[in-house]
Amino acid sequence: MKHRTFFWFILPSLAAMFFFIALPIVSVAVQSLFVEHEQIMTEVENCGPFKCETVLQVDNEATAALREEAPLGRFNGLGTYTNRKHLAFEQVGVAWNETETFGEFMSELINLPFYKALFFTLTYTAVVTPFVIFLGLGVALAVNTLPRAIKGPTIFVSLLPMIVTPLIGALILFWMVDADGIIGATLQKIFNDPNLSLKASTPLTWMMLIVYGIWSSTPFSFIVFYAGLQTVPKETLEAAKIDGASRWQSIRYVVVPYMMPLVVFITLMQLMDNFRVFEPIISFSASAKATSLSWIIFNDLRGGDIQLFGSAGATSILTILGVAILLTPVLIRTWRDFNQKRA
Amino acid sequence: MSTSVADRRSKGLIWFTTSFVVLWIFIAAGPFLWTLWGSFKVQPDFFSKTDWRNALYGVMTTVQTGSAFTGDGYYGAWVEQEFWRNTINTGIVVFFTVVISLTLGTLGGYALARSGFRYAFWLLMAGLVFRAMPHITLVSGYLLPFFEWNVWGKLSTTIIVLVAINQPFTLWMLHSFFLNIPKDMDESAMVDGCTRFQAFRYVIIPVMWPGVITTGLFSFLLAYNDFAVTAVLLSSENQTMVPRINSFLGTVRETGDVMFAVAAVVSAMIPLFFLVLFFQRQIVSGLTAGAVKG
Structure with a gap:
């Protein structure tokens, strides 16, 4: 295809991506270097019937005018990145110097909002991903043995947790495990503890979120594995059987090796998806016990009276860097594939 | 897969895979059916402290609205x-x-x-x-x-x-x-x-x-x-x-x-x-x- 034709074909799509993806990233980066204006204080003389005193008062008009004039705020350099809400260099340094063991240092670190969110995000990703892979493979192997007539309906049902809006899916689970919901109330009866609440304890909240993650992502890995199972050559399976391999052995040594590229694919998709875990935290109203990087950004933008653009920008840039690190192996691999194809 | 493989499958294995699939279907679809059913009840039934079966039969719903199903939630x-x-x-x-x-x-x-x-x-x-x-x-x-x-x-x-x-x-x-x-x-x-x-x-x-x-x-x-x-x-x-x-x-x-x-x-x-x-x-x-x- 000629360069010129290519350009006209791709132009609309490229323009959309440039203006609404590339430029916002620049805008986020610029925002992260600024911080909100401080309120302008003026000395006012307050005269009562007996005496006069001067007090400091917020000058609303001047503050509003300043905000109007420079909506970005004042320049702060990398200050937002290093403050307590983000990378918190100072606090980390103090914690490092003052704690004796590594465990103590970690528990200090987890109290800082950014590291707390990062820690949850990583734990969530690390636990959900392997579960999703094993469970998905298990379901795929089991569904594959079903008679043809029930396969279709089974796949239909299996797709639901993944297709349904994350916020809604998480809410549905939340209502079931809530103190008065079916699972929550039953657990209270079993443990004979009327105050037992999954929301109140940090480990249980994390478990709930992880269970939601597994529930909503397993369908994806199931579908990919199920499609993969259809491509395993029958001859190899037959040959294994003739050689006396048991059912388990033929799964372990024939089917699983065939699935390995799919495992890599699912792992990468899961890493990307789980890294941006966000909606379940909103649905479970779990933000007191578990936060993620995406949730911090959302909270800066929607949480308080003033929108903290600088703070949200800094967290966004850090998140984008995280995604870039996660993606590097994929990019290198695709680059190699592409060069092989051209050669 | 060929029938010979299916023939070889033992009773225990069939039982195991079937129950695994049934369990999975229950986990995947159960929450949706439960919420769909419960959306036609009143709050004391769907979030029942006393007995979860109230949500199935709509005990409180019958008391409050006179029928086991109500569209009040949807109306609201x-x-x-x-x-x-x-x-x-x-x-x-x-x-x-x-x-x-x-x-x-x-x-x-x-x-x-x-x-x-x-x-x-x-x-x-x-x-x-x-x-x-x-x-x-x-x-x-x-x-x-x-x-x-x-x-x-x-x-x-x-x-x-x-x-x-x-x-x-x-x-x-x-x-x-x-x-x-x-x-x-x-x-x-x-x-x-x-x-x-x-x-x-x-x-x-x-x-x-x-x-x-x-x-x-x-x-x-x-x-x-x-x-x-x-x-x-x-x-x-x-x-x-x-x-x-x-x-x-x-x-x-x-x-x-x-x-x-x-x-x-x-x-x-x-x-x-x-x-x-x-x-x-x-x-x-x-x-x-x-x-x-x-």
Whole structure:
């Protein structure tokens, strides 16, 4: 295809991506270097019937005018990145110097909002991903043995947790495990503890979120594995059987090796998806016990009276860097594939 | 698989796999059925402290309304809280997002599939990186400019943003579909004297619909399921269903009408059920097409 034709074909799509993806990233980066204006204080003389005193008062008009004039705020350099809400260099340094063991240092670190969110995000990703892979493979192997007539309906049902809006899916689970919901109330009866609440304890909240993650992502890995199972050559399976391999052995040594590229694919998709875990935290109203990087950004933008653009920008840039690190192996691999194809 | 393998399968194994599948179906579908059933009850039944079976038989519902089923939750959500407005907004946003993304995406995807130049590869790579970024990171970049230009809160702004966020994914998916359409088709049309665009119009468009429909389904899901963009970029009167359900949770908990939210959740779920029901095959093929999934 000629360069010129290519350009006209791709132009609309490229323009959309440039203006609404590339430029916002620049805008986020610029925002992260600024911080909100401080309120302008003026000395006012307050005269009562007996005496006069001067007090400091917020000058609303001047503050509003300043905000109007420079909506970005004042320049702060990398200050937002290093403050307590983000990378918190100072606090980390103090914690490092003052704690004796590594465990103590970690528990200090987890109290800082950014590291707390990062820690949850990583734990969530690390636990959900392997579960999703094993469970998905298990379901795929089991569904594959079903008679043809029930396969279709089974796949239909299996797709639901993944297709349904994350916020809604998480809410549905939340209502079931809530103190008065079916699972929550039953657990209270079993443990004979009327105050037992999954929301109140940090480990249980994390478990709930992880269970939601597994529930909503397993369908994806199931579908990919199920499609993969259809491509395993029958001859190899037959040959294994003739050689006396048991059912388990033929799964372990024939089917699983065939699935390995799919495992890599699912792992990468899961890493990307789980890294941006966000909606379940909103649905479970779990933000007191578990936060993620995406949730911090959302909270800066929607949480308080003033929108903290600088703070949200800094967290966004850090998140984008995280995604870039996660993606590097994929990019290198695709680059190699592409060069092989051209050669 | 061949029958000989099936013959060899022992009773125990059949029992095990069957119960595993049944358990999985129960886990996958149970929560939806439970909520669907419970949405026709009153709050003391659906959130029953005394006995979970109350939600099945509707004991309190019968006491309060005289019948075992009640549409009060739906009435409250749709009529009192005017959930229908949000449904219309979702309809508008989803429709335009899908149509515009597919129009831009087919043109771009076709160009990427037919161009072997290095920059096509780099564009695809950039698309991959853009796709992996959490949407909320971009949203924080929109807000300030949108406030300044006075376009914040409008449906049209949100549609454009969703189209843009959708583009990398649409491009990737359609690009791989176009790769599967033989090059000879449009090239022979060009030998016969068509321009590139004519070849696209008369040769490619008639055969591209399966790919476009599959991609459209995933664009639909992305726009329909979105929370991060719509929650931050839409003003309260323009909200779509998902952010509205979230704001229900705050207001409704205070007034004690959780059932409104339950009814709204079920209402928003129903279209997705039908989507999967009618397009199961396309969704499965899309998911397995590789490097796919919003």
